[in-house]
Amino acid sequence: MPDQIISQEGYDKLKKELDDRLNVKRLEIASRIEAAKELGDLSENAEYAEAKNEQAFNDGRITELTTLLKNVTVVRNNHDKNKISMGSRVLAEVEGQTKEFTIVSFNEANPVEGKISNESPIGVAFLGKKKGDTIAVNTPRGQVVYKIIDIK
Structure with missing residues (x-):
């Protein structure tokens, strides 16, 4: 494994x-x-x-x-604040609302708390992206567009 x-x-x-x-x-x-x-x-x-x-x-x-x-x-959470990686807290605009997500492992994922798995479609799409990037993610509800506002 x-x-x-x-x-x-x-x-x-x-x-x-x-x-x-x-x-x-x-x-x-x-x-x-x-x-x-x-x-x-x-x-x-x-x-x-x-x-x-x-x-x-x-x-x-x-x-x-x-x-x-x-x-x-x-x-370790010593990630680059210019690029999204594991442990990054991401502020993104989605459907006119600002939401905060934290990229975590699948074991830690809890969407209600804003903890998104690095293996989920959203997590995969966010990894490696930078502030200002816009990404489109295919979800069960259809395509959702995220604009990355900040990386913490």
């Missing part, structure tokens, strides 16, 4: 989630399983079944996070 790129902030967030799942959540689930065992017959014990399902999900997420963190390259 080739390395994915991620910001230091995104890496730290995933690392914190992994640590929490290993050191807190795993113990909480084990405690719930033990408490459910004390209730008797495991074949009809909903609390036990639910805790075991949660344990399986948690263990799966731990494996996923461990693999992901081993296969990422952390990029």
